[in-house]
Amino acid sequence: MPQSMPSAPLLLTAAVKYLEEELLPILTGYHRFQTRVTANVLNIVRREIELRDAQSTAERARLRALVGHDGDTETLSGELSQLIRRDAIDLNNENLRAHLRQSLADALAINNPKWPKQ
Amino acid sequence: MNDDDFSARLEAALARHSGKPWKVHDLQRLTGGANRTTISFDAADASEQRRRLIIQFGTAIEDPVAGIVPEITTAQQARLMIAAERAGAPAPRVVAILEPEDALGEGYITERVAGETLGSRIVRDERFAAARRVMARQCGEILAAIHRIDLAEAPFLMRQDAAEHVAAHRRLVDYYGFRLPALELALRWAAENVPRNQRHTVLHGDFRSGNMIVGEEGIRCILDWELAQSGDPMQDLGWLCIKTWRFGGAGPVGGFGSREDLFAAYEGASGHPVDPRHVRFWEAFGNVKWAIDCLRLGMRGIEEIGIERSAIGRRIEEPLWDFFNLIEG
Numbered sequence: 001m002p003q004s005m006p007s008a009p010l011l012l013t014a015a016v017k018y019l020e021e022e023l024l025p026i027l028t029g030y031h032r033f034q035t036r037v038t039a040n041v042l043n044i045v046r047r048e049i050e051l052r053d054a055q056s057t058a059e060r061a062r063l064r065a066l067v068g069h070d071g072d073t074e075t076l077s078g079e080l081s082q083l084i085r086r087d088a089i090d091l092n093n094e095n096l097r098a099h100l101r102q103s104l105a106d107a108l109a110i111n112n113p114k115w116p117k118q
Numbered sequence: 119m120n121d122d123d124f125s126a127r128l129e130a131a132l133a134r135h136s137g138k139p140w141k142v143h144d145l146q147r148l149t150g151g152a153n154r155t156t157i158s159f160d161a162a163d164a165s166e167q168r169r170r171l172i173i174q175f176g177t178a179i180e181d182p183v184a185g186i187v188p189e190i191t192t193a194q195q196a197r198l199m200i201a202a203e204r205a206g207a208p209a210p211r212v213v214a215i216l217e218p219e220d221a222l223g224e225g226y227i228t229e230r231v232a233g234e235t236l237g238s239r240i241v242r243d244e245r246f247a248a249a250r251r252v253m254a255r256q257c258g259e260i261l262a263a264i265h266r267i268d269l270a271e272a273p274f275l276m277r278q279d280a281a282e283h284v285a286a287h288r289r290l291v292d293y294y295g296f297r298l299p300a301l302e303l304a305l306r307w308a309a310e311n312v313p314r315n316q317r318h319t320v321l322h323g324d325f326r327s328g329n330m331i332v333g334e335e336g337i338r339c340i341l342d343w344e345l346a347q348s349g350d351p352m353q354d355l356g357w358l359c360i361k362t363w364r365f366g367g368a369g370p371v372g373g374f375g376s377r378e379d380l381f382a383a384y385e386g387a388s389g390h391p392v393d394p395r396h397v398r399f400w401e402a403f404g405n406v407k408w409a410i411d412c413l414r415l416g417m418r419g420i421e422e423i424g425i426e427r428s429a430i431g432r433r434i435e436e437p438l439w440d441f442f443n444l445i446e447g
Contacts, residue, residue, distance in 0.1 A: 037426050044432055077299060084302040091307060100300045101442060104435045111432040116439060118366065 012046040047110045055106040062099045121145055127222055128173070132161055135214035135227075139164060148172075158230055169229065171213060176224035183293060183414075187286050188276040188323060188347035192216075195343045196226035198320075201271040207263040208339050231339040237327035241367025241374055249336045250367075254375020256337045257325070257358060258383025264340075265319040265351040265388060272320055275348045280316055283349055284308045284403065287410060296413055300438045304406045307445060313396045316350040323347050325354045326363040327372040355380065355392065356400025361440045362408055362433075402444040405437035412437070 006014075019039040027035055056073050063076035067083070070076075080099075083089045089096055108115050119127075125142045132140040140161040148156040155175045162168045176192035190198070193216075199209035210228035214220075240246050269275070278286060288305050323345030331339040357363075359370050359377065367373025371380045381392040416431015 034425065037429055041425060041429050044429075078297045080299045081297040081302045084299055084306060087306070091303060091310070096303070097442075097446070100303060104300055104439050104442070107435040108439060112436060115436050118361070 008049050009046045012042050012049075016042050016046075044111055047113075051106070051110055055109075059099075059103060059106070062095075062102065066095060066099060124222075127220065128159070129161075131214065131216065131220040131222060132227070134220065143168075169213075170232075171227055172210070172230045173222075173227045174225050175222075183290055186289050186293065188278065188345055190274060190276075190344055190346055192225050192344075194272075194274045195346070196228075197274075198267075198272050198343050198346055199228070201267045201320075202264055202340070202343075205263045205267045207260050207267075208337065209343070210339055210341065231331045233331040233333045233338050235328065235331055235341070237363065237365035237367075237373065240327055240332045241365045241369075241372070245334055246332060249332055249334055250369070250374040252336045253332070254369070254371040254377075254379035255383040257371065257375070258380045258385075259387045260337065260340060261322070261325065261351070261354050261358075262384050262387035264322050264325075264354070265317075267320040269318075269320060269348055272346070272348070275320065275346055277318075277348045279318065280312045280350045280353070280399075281309070283347075283353070284312060287407060290410055290414075294413065294417065296410075298434075300435075300442075301406070301409060304402075304409070304438065304441050308399075308403050308406060311399060313350065313352070313399050315396075316352070317390065318348060319351040321347050321349050321351060321354050323354070324357070326358050326360075327365055327367075327374070328363065350400070351390075352392070352396045353400045353404075355384065355397045356402075357404040357407075359397070359401045360404045360408060360437065362405075362437060398444060402441050405441040405444070408437040409434045409441070 016039045019035055019042070024032060024035055024039075060070075060073045060076065063073065063080060064070050066089070067076050067079050071079070080089075084091075084096075105116065125145060128142050129140055132142075140163055143160045143162060144158070146158045148158050157173045157175075159171055159173065160168050161171055174192060196212045196215045200212050202209040203211060210231065213227040213229060216222050216225045216227070234240055234243075234246070241250070284305070288309070291301060291305065322340065322343065324342050325340065329340065329342040330337050331341065358372055358380070364370070364373030369375045370377055377394065377397070381394065381397070384390075385392055412430050412432075412434040415427050416429070416434075
């Protein structure tokens with residue numbers, strides 16, 4: 001249960017609803033475009049709040065297996081970058097490929113869920 | 119400088135470059151943005167003959183990565199467009215390259231070509247349906263023309279073969295300090311899979327939907343020459359195919375055509391065979407380049423770039439996703 005109600009995603013949903021349903025129809029040109037981009041950005045933030053914690057936990061578990069020790073997700077991810085860069089891991093390693101695919105799929109689920117289907 | 123001052127300087131510049139007096143009408147700023155300014159205007163001579171023109175100014179911002187990846191000045195772009203037209207490519211016709219005595223800054227004046235540049239309209243609007251049927255072949259022919267420009271006419275182009283181009287992007291990622299496992303894999307893959315048997319020609323460097331003027335009959339003009347370089351010509355073909363530049367349209371070439379049409383037209387016009395796997399490397403690496411651009415554009419600070427540019431930073435996974443599809447598919 002969040003500390004404050006309504007939850008952040010709900011507030012963002014309400015803000016997007018106002019922008020898209022009430023403001024956009026009366027706008028043209030530059031401000032119509034900017035408002036559409038703004039609604040899109042707010043949706044990205046909402047999906048990040050909803051999805052990122054669970055994604056990060058799973059990502060950390062995958063990274064732990066690849067790097068060989070524990071740490072926070074960001075540090076482990078940086079270490080994996082170094083392993084790839086120093087040729088210390090095979091590019092065709094199936095677990096590596098699966099991890100990268102899943103991480104990209106996770107980020108797309110936040111930033112642009114339609115992309116993989118296009 | 120107000121519009122009257124600007125018009126007066128413009129008239130003086132036109133007179134200096136053409137040797138006869140002109141009157142300037144209908145000044146219109148076409149793009150805002152911090153990077154570039156484009157102004158459209160008409161010029162009439164003593165007999166009231168009107169010319170539809172564009173003045174394009176260079177960027178005032180020093181690019182922090184200039185010298186790592188290719189980029190040319192506005193004056194160099196104009197010289198290259200003149201050479202391109204001579205080689206048979208539809209580049210904007212250059213009327214004047216601005217000089218210090220014009221007191222207008224760095225830039226050039228070209229003829230103005232009517233038509234649509236917005237990628238999303240070109241790939242979807244009904245009125246471009248006939249154009250879409252011929253555009254992939256046109257792209258093949260135009261690229262063949264650009265690639266036969268004599269390198270001696272563009273000695274200012276940065277010279278990078280495929281391995282050097284990949285290495286330059288490695289340095290770019292290091293310059294910004296990006297640490298992304300998927301990007302690291304992509305850069306290593308590219309370094310290990312650089313194509314052999316490259317030719318070395320002039321490249322447009324940013325040949326894609328969005329950088330061409332299109333009419334109902336097809337492509338009228340190729341714009342945006344600032345990323346020109348010399349290198350592996352297949353780079354231009356691969357870049358044209360990446361999914362981002364399809365703008366949701368059908369057809370892997372620019373959202374409008376087929377690879378078969380593009381390759382056949384290029385082979386016919388250039389006399390050089392196209393190996394689809396060679397182009398595929400550049401399509402894959404084009405995705406890597408666009409991913410790096412997303413990071414760069416998204417990181418330039420919200421004061422400078424606003425919400426649209428900031429949001430581009432969140433598009434980095436799109437081309438990386440497409441990259442994996444290409445190398446695993």
